[in-house]
Amino acid sequence: MQNRGRTLVSVVFLVIGAVFLAAGLIFWVGSAGGGTGFFGMGSAEKEAYCVVEYLGSEEIGSSYEGVQADEGYSFYELRFSVRNEGNREAYREMPYLYYKGENYDDVHDYWDTPEEPEEEEVLFAGYYEPCLPPGRTGTASQVVQVKDGVSKFTAVYAPNYDSADTELGIVLS
Amino acid sequence: MRCYNCHKNFDYEKYYGICPKCGCFNQQETREERHEDLHDRFGDSYDHKEERHQGASDSRMAGVSEEPRRTAGPAGRKRTGSRGKGLLIFSVIIFAAGIAVLGSGIRAGLLAAAGSAAQSDETVPxxxxxxxxxxxxxxxxxxxxxxxxxxxxxxxxxxxxxxxxxxxxxxxxxxxxxxxxxxxxxxxxxxxxxxxxxxxxxxxxxxxxxxxxxxxxxxxxxxxxxxxxxxxxxxxxxxxxxxxxxxxxxxxxxxxxxxxxxxxxxxxxxxxxxxxxxxxxxxxx
Structure with a gap:
């Protein structure tokens, strides 16, 4: 009876130990392979993490680069500072911003442009696009059409691809 | 015959050596009897005289072999007991190793998570x-x-x-x-x-x-x-x-x-x- 109890305890210890061992190895392999080891918790790879601040705006008027603003809208240039708090360069100078106002049509950040003749391939293609190295602060700007009478709205962006959206208040100056 | 495991007396011939109480098989013959049986079976007449005169350890072995099989009972229990203890020790070692590997694995995962996509706390000089x-x-x-x-x-x-x-x-x-x-x-x-x-x-x-x-x-x-x-x-x-x-x-x-x-x-x-x-x-x- 005593032997049987001891065997039972041994088997219980053995099974629990094996489960812990397997789970520990899974964590190790997961974290060493670039992940966090935790399911659904992203990866340990280096990434950019861009924090955007609104610096101010400038009214451009009703036309911009040959494009006429929609009726009841004006072009504004919004200026931002962007700080890369991550540990890898950002391949763009700023994360993508989308805008929302009190009404869905307060801000337009895209519009039709006149069709341009096909451009010849430029020398050093790819080296003109700005980037943002880690630990540094750059500047960026974006032109949008804002409905007349609207003076404030919100820009929404994600500092990196797996982070939550961040809202940024924009007050036109 | 007396069962080496539960010590019940039973008739060897009637139960073919199987204890009616605990079911243990008990051999009647000694090791020497089984040795002789092998000689009989293969028609071998070698009498092992020289071997019998070798050192004291052999004679001690012979002495042990002459003991009835039933004296092996407590020794068998001891071997079973030590095997059980060995399994317990092995299980405890696996358990401890599991705890250690799991702990360090979780720590590695947490460190990786902290250093991942999240903002870097360190400011680059x-x-x-x-x-x-x-x-x-x-x-x-x-x-x-x-x-x-x-x-x-x-x-x-x-x-x-x-x-x-x-x-x-x-x-x-x-x-x-x-x-x-x-x-x-x-x-x-x-x-x-x-x-x-x-x-x-x-x-x-x-x-x-x-x-x-x-x-x-x-x-x-x-x-x-x-x-x-x-x-x-x-x-x-x-x-x-x-x-x-x-x-x-x-x-x-x-x-x-x-x-x-x-x-x-x-x-x-x-x-x-x-x-x-x-x-x-x-x-x-």
């Missing part, structure tokens, strides 16, 4: 240097000497409108070892808060040669070379006059693309294209 100043960089040193305008859209129509091609003259030294720690991360050019990558040496080299900025440098210039002296090419706005070049210092032993230790910057004025832009040759050349 930004170190400014003067043009021409030699500064320590990784296992060696670097020196940023000058920036020269090589071409604009008038002289090189393939450039994008409103942009110019410039070259930055850089000299460096290292221990000459062919090791990753001598790798130089390609520099960035900053103009009014806008950063751009340097043009790859492969793409810049032919234009640099034509326009007098040679040799073109790449990230492996100090790998296996004790010194280098050449040019990095960049495109920037045509009206830019003041620029800042950034060299990121890395610990390349980090498996995931290196660990950024510091960023060194040098402010430069872009000189006109009339300056002859020719750097020294690398050791290899």
């Amino acid at each position: 930004l170190i400014a240097h003067e043009a021409g100043e030699r500064f320590d960089f990784q296992q060696g040193s670097l020196q940023v000497l000058e920036a020269v305008k090589l071409a604009d859209r008038e002289t090189l129509p393939g450039l994008e409108e409103g942009m110019q091609l410039i070259a930055v003259h850089v000299a460096g030294e290292s221990d000459g070892e062919y090791e990753d720690y001598n790798r130089i991360r390609e520099p960035y050019l900053e103009t009014d808060g806008i950063f751009r990558y340097s043009i790859s040496a492969h793409e810049f080299e032919p234009y640099g040669q034509i326009l007098g900025a040679r040799p073109a440098l790449d990230g492996w210039e100090l790998t296996g070379e004790s010194s280098c002296d050449g040019w990095y090419g960049f495109v920037t706005e045509a009206d830019a006059q003041e620029i800042r070049i950034w060299f990121d210092e890395y610990d390349w032993s980090d498996w995931d693309g290196g660990k950024l230790l510091a960023a060194h910057c040098v402010d430069l004025q872009i000189e006109g294209p009339e300056t002859e832009a020719e750097g020294g040759l690398t050791d290899a050349e």
